[in-house]
Amino acid sequence: MTYHTLRLILGDQLNVQHSWYRENTDGILYVLMEILPETQYVQHHIQKICGFFLAMRAFAAQLEAMGHHVQYFKLDDTNNLQGFAANCTQLIERHHIQHFEYQLPDEWRVDQQLLAFCQSLGSSKVFDSEHFFSTRTELAELFTGKKTYLMESFYRKMRSKHQILMEPDGKTPLTGRWNYDAENRKKMPATLQVPPALQQIKDASHIVTLLAKMGVKTIGTIDPQRFNWPITRVESLALLEHFIALRLPAFGDYQDAMTDRDWLLFHSRLSFSMNLKLISPQEVITACIDYWQAHPETVPYSALEGFVRQIVGWREYMRGIYWAEMPRYQKLNYFEHTAALPSWFWHAETKMNCLSQAIGQSLEYAYAHHIQRLMLTGNFALLLGVHPDEVDAWYLGIYIDALEWVEITNTRGMSQFADGGIVGTKPYVSSANYIHKMSDHCSKCHYDKSLRHGPKACPFNALYWDFYDRHSDKLRSNPRVGMAYQVWDKIDGTEKAQILEHAAWIKQHVDGL
Structure with missing residues (x-):
């Protein structure tokens, strides 16, 4: 066979609806590849690598x-x-190919690799991935000359531009309200039943054997014969249908909730499918809106808007900041934190029940929802003062949906405030009080959520006040955290000393907590 064009498909570009595949196939050779560097830039969860390889192989067979x-x-x-x-x-040399093409990568490091490669070629062309609502540069252009990027402003821009949940006039949001975030923060009732996760079981034994043969080091666990993540467009659409019918109605109320009783709750688990481009964000939200229109008595509008906001707002916003701020973003460390990640982040053996639950399910399922990531593992790492590089590597490795464009802005930015406020307007830290408010974890914990110091005191409490105390020079003037300093300033001097002393003890003995 004679080929004139080589087209590279990356492992997260498995979009069979791309315009490429509607063209005449003559003279075009597509290439997909499993390569060691992509398995080694961080230590990945074994389910993550298996998911990518299985999906890539299935896509190649489909093409x-x-x-x-x-x-x-x-x-x-x-x-x-x-x-x-x-x-x-x-391949170019073997087949005497004259022209190379690829789709825009979502990760800066791969983008740089391919730009450098194309400089060595005589003829090349790059195409859009045809996946996102916004372009790489759209967020940066929207906020040109502004001091901060406001997610709410960007979200409204996307809603208006694409006419999503808008009144017929094209300018007014349905119901007159843009955002129902305040209604999406309820604690899970003990009697509320969670639907079982959709079972899409397939055998990954051959991939597990391959990784062992090639010496690829991984984290987490896997049942090789019961791999349960979607790897095709058909499976992804089935998962979308399952979410809409069984989980979307309660998603809005309980999207921030946490419980010992279930690992998935009412979340969609669609991020892996979307990040590999097996399905598009447009068809995901269109399906949700269509279902809501047909079943308004079943799906509260607040649930629909909350889910749409995560995809149209937050997901696109994170990508926009990534391309606006890379590569400098990956080196930001606003608080100059240097501590190591506790050893139990790799095995979940800690007496802190909330962290044992969140880390344990991450190791078992390669998944945790956004509040577990932000307010449990991320919160603790920030309070402890862990170096953002270590936090980034852990998050990028352990979650099946973690690609740098969406991981680093959420982790280094939203979670660790290492960017000094580019993503968020304040550090997202809390004591045990918030964890108790949003979960049932504290009732079964070795530690007492109400104590600030002493052997039974919840470590979150002392670390919370220690964090504000040691970063007073950078945070006291922040209007969004002023209340914390008002409370801290009123605490008795002796009590303060005991809190800070206990925080110092925690830092020295963190691996034994």
């Missing part, structure tokens, strides 16, 4: 069934040179 010509490099193929440029170069 071939559609009549496209595909070269697929498996991780252990003898002709796999373990690099995007190296493998593409050998």
